[in-house]
Amino acid sequence: MERFKIREVKAREVLDCRGEPTIEVEVITETGIVGRASVPSGRSRGMHEAFELRDGGKRYHGKGVLKAVRNVNEILAPALKGMDVTKQREIDELMIELDGTEDKSKIGANAIVGVSLAVAKTAANALEIPLYRYIGGVNAYILPVPVLNLIEGGKLAATDLDFQEHQVMPIGAKSFSEAIRMGLEVYYELGRILMEKHGKYSLNVGVEGGYTPPGMKDPREALELELKAIEELGYTNKFALSLDCAATHLYNRNTGKYTLMGKEITREELIDFYEDLVSAYPIQSLEDPLEEEDFEGFRELTKTLNVQIIGDDLFATNIKRLRKGIEMKAANAILLKVNQVGTLSEALDVAELAFRNGYGVQVSERSGQTEDTWLADLTVGINAGQIKTGVTRSERTAQYNQLLRIEEELGKRAKYAGKNFKQPF
Structure with missing residues (x-):
């Protein structure tokens, strides 16, 4: 049918939330139905x-994406013209074949994922259904626990904190809308506490909207202050704490040691x-409590601690690495980032393998996020149960606003993952 036949695929260079270039793709059918996605x-x-x-070179300090744009317009667009926009896997597999490399380095994973996501959005628009329902069908109904990065460190902020994210999870809420309200109330209260203790500069925020208190070095202080904010509001036992340690960036491959709070320590x-x-x-x-190659260490930590152990750099949304982790019992959850793997189909395969083996799936943004809300739809589409997408900047709140819309649309069918965030079914 003409309604589903691809007439045109076009890409352009746009900006992410850091003011750095990224790629945006539009897929247009013969009847003019459009899906647009940014990466x-x-x-x-x-x-x-x-x-x-x-691109390299001087333009945008080498970060331009005009090569990726050209690859979409000159390589992928002609190959996809005339294809059925609802054939997601067929289209994704063709792009992988056209690239022909293990890591999508010929065409660029950013080019390929932009097309892949735009295809899905066009298909949903052509079928006149929401993207989350297109991805998950009638069984897409679980609203995720928001994993809120209230205090930032590591590569996300100009602070002395080594761990990247000091997070709170409103698992005791009864709905997503209640969860996001409680989470933001804790954020405001934490700001008040930080200003009293560390001064007004502690209210400066990092890449994802979390606070960046100067002089704070110990993650325990961050956790203590988050707990204090939770308790002051009467939300004790309604929140869990969590950390993104991003330990690969603390690891020295030459010495085999980590640096934490200025001290070299062993695994x-x-x-x-x-x-x-x-x-x-x-x-x-x-x-990521340990560095990205330490499957043995992840296995030991997973066995030792009765908490969710997420592999981000460890797995990189790569099905081969996830299979290895499952076989070794290394970690018990995966961070799902579509642009780590390059196509929507591959990301969905990874999520399915994780769930089938009892692993949790936390869908995640990137620090260079855009205002596009496909992330929220993907989270509900696969019933992930948890989403990590920052706190207060508009590209972050755009995801939360979309989840609020989805919750309203689902009505009584909506289920908040809550305490069952790891296995929400």
Whole structure:
């Protein structure tokens, strides 16, 4: 049918939330139905991610994406013309074949994922159904727990905190709308507490809208202050704490040691530190607590701690690496980032494999996020149960606003993941 036949695919260079270039793609059918998607970009990237094609040179300090734009317009567009926009897997597999590399470095993963997502959005528009329902069908009904990064460190902020994200999870809420309200109330209260203790400059925010208190070095202080804000509002036991440690960036491959709070420590000492943290605080999730090649260490930590252990750099949304983790019992959850792998179909395959093996799936933004809200739809579409997308900047709140719309549309059918965020079914 003409309604579903691709007439045109076109790309352009736009800006992400950091003011850096990224790629936006439009897929248009013969009857003029359009789907548009933009691609986020990570600052904290693992070595196993699919290749993000940048231009180099002086323009935008080398970060331009005109090569990726050209690859969409000159390579992918002619190949996809006339194809059925609802044949997502067929289209994704053709793009992978046209690229022909393991990491999508010929055409660029950013070019390919932009087309892949735009195809899905066009198909949903052609079928006149929401994107989350197109992805998940009639069984897409679970609203996720928002994982709110209230205090930032690592590569996301100009602070002395080594861990990247100090998060709160409103697992005791009864609905997503209640959860996001409670989470933002804690954010405001934490700002008041930080200003009293660390002064007005602590209210400056990092890449994802979390606070960046100067002089704070110990993650335990961040957790303590988050707990204080939670308790002051009477929300004790309604929140869990969590951390994105991004430990690959703390690791020295030459010495085989990590640097934490200015001190070099071994893997065993770092694991002991995590054990102390989990015993002292209501932490229910640790992301990338060890460096990206340490499957053995992840297995030990997963066995030792009765919390969610997420592999981000460890898995890089790569099905081969996830299979290895499952076989070794390394981690028990995966961070799902579509642009780490390069197509929507591959990301959905990874999520399905994770769920089938009892692994949690936390859908995640990138630090260089855009205002596009496909992330929220994807989260509900796969019933992930948890989403990590920052706190207060508009490209972050755009995801939350979309989830509020989806919750309203689902009505009584909507289920909030809450305490079952890891396995929400």
